Amino acid sequence: MRERPGHPTLFDQWDRIAARVAATRDAIEHEKKHGQGNRRHKGKRQAWSIDRQRLAEVQKVIHHRHGGACDTDDGPTYLRAAMPHLLRLYGGGDEGHGKIAGWCAVWLPTMPRADVSGAIEAAFRNDPPPLRADTLAELLNMRNDERTALSLRTIGAVDFTKADRQAERKRRDAAYRLAKRREEGATPRAQSAEQREPWKALNLSRRTYYRRLAAGTLPEAENASGTNSSAIVRSTYNPRRNGATAAGEGVPGPARETSPRQTVGAGGHTPGGKARAVPAGHARALPLPEGxxxxxxxxxxxxxxxxxxxxxxxxxxxxxxxxxxxxxxxxxxxxxxxxxxxxxxxxxxxxxxxxxxxxxxxxxxxxxxxxxxxxxxx
Structure with missing residues (x-):
């Protein structure tokens, strides 16, 4: 192919395309690393992570206890709590070393620089894992009242175990759902259960309750409180009247007495047999010839x-x-x-x-x- 003076060659074009692709990939990786590519957080806001959350809570504890930066000899304790997350946020090397040292200079100014450098070098060698919430609570001697006042989420409490926190979380969720149902006008669950199973309040079985309800032997208050929202109660259907009984209206007549228990004969139970209330000696039949x-x-x-x-x-x-x-x-x-x-x-x-x-x-x-x-x- 003949080349023209001042015109780039074909290989120069491919090199430029590869350079643009590489620059685009580097920009995407930079945005992902610093949170710019997260759809939930537009602009300059960084994406959430457990490391940023834990580091922010450690800083909140320091500020609450010391009114700002740590001015006591508790610096190594706070650095031990924050070091695993500082490593995961800033990485290793000279750049990470400088950023971690800068964080210590801001929040732990009384800690000697030699101790800070030694702690950073030891962390680079050992790469410590993040501490658990209860372990961190013991390290910081965190009490539940202080934890609640600071609204901490990743730090536990020495007087409030993980099981207690889970139970408290369930209680708050249940209270929130109850308040939301009340705002929507829903019937409370306890009242709804009583409406669905009114026989339990009377200490009766379901069958006995509906039998007495159909016979009209329940109190008027119980008859009026039906389990259905409509005016017609299907459970009080009366075949003799060929229709349904309205709620609160009982069928006249005494309640049916229970049938006697079926006895076992000499040959055992009869399959599918049903006992009938016919007392002995009360059978009625047509007369037979004498003898x-x-x-x-x-x-x-x-x-x-x-x-x-x-x-x-x-x-x-x-x-x-x-x-x-x-x-x-x-x-x-x-x-x-x-x-x-x-x-x-x-x-x-x-x-x-x-x-x-x-x-x-x-x-x-x-x-x-x-x-x-x-x-x-x-």
Whole structure:
């Protein structure tokens, strides 16, 4: 390529581009180092760091205790607390040495220059790590009242441990959130919990509370304070009235009494069985012929057409004998009753009666007494 007089060559152009790129990178690194490139801090303000925070708090302690620079022999103590952060801010070498010495000249003027230079050289060799908040508190003998007055965040207190500070921080946060919720008009959590679970205040279970609420046996104040914001309370639905009961309006009538506990028969529990409140000896049924009833031979294949109830009435519980099961089936047919109706009069569920007739499970003594009373009903 022919070169013209006074015109730069192609290699000169590439050298200029590389120089501009290098200058741009150096400027970016300088801005990042001194905080100019941080989006949160525009202008000349430096970005936050733990080292600047700790150094500022050490300076605040010195100014608070001495009214300015340290004028006592406590200089080595303050220098030990600030030295790790001075190293991380100013670095090593002659430039860092000069900046650290300048900081000591401002804040520790009574400390001899030879001691300052020795401490800086030892720090360059050992590179000490920053002290923990509680360790620094013991070094500076920081009390909690002084720490609170100076609004220190990176220095602990000898009479206020880290666990205590965390608990205090949680308490302040909770108080702040409570005040904010009150300003927004929200219901306090304690009152909201009472509205959601009013049965706890009455020392009742949830089921008992709503049962008495539907029956109208709770006080008027409790009836009026429903758990829903609407005027209609779904929990007080009354199937007999085919609608919902308004808050504060109870259903007339006495409260339902609790059902008796289900007893265990000789053959154990019956799966899925539900106890019914039918006392022993109170079964009601249609009368049977005196002494027994007629069996159809073509249906059961028996030559004896007359069945007596004497042996069936001796049944006292447990697995049901075949003659008792046969008597129950014949009495059911003679009275034209369904198995559900028979079980209801005995006080057991239909699956219980079916399993007992098949010999799978036994009946309890109370259920057997109801069964015999139902067979012997005249």
């Amino acid at each position: 027994g009833f007629i069996e159809h031979p073509e249906l059961f294949g028996s030559d004896d057409a007359w069945i007596s109830l004497g042996s069936a009435l001796d049944y006292a519980g447990g697995l049901m004998p075949p003659e008792v099961a046969r008597a129950v089936r014949l009495a059911q047919r003679a009275r034209a009753m369904t198995q559900e109706a028979v079980a209801r009069q005995i006080g057991i569920s239909r699956p219980q009666l079916a399993n007992a007739l098949q010999g799978r499970f036994g009946l309890s003594r109370s259920a057997a007494a109801n069964l015999c009373a139902w067979l012997a009903a005249a």
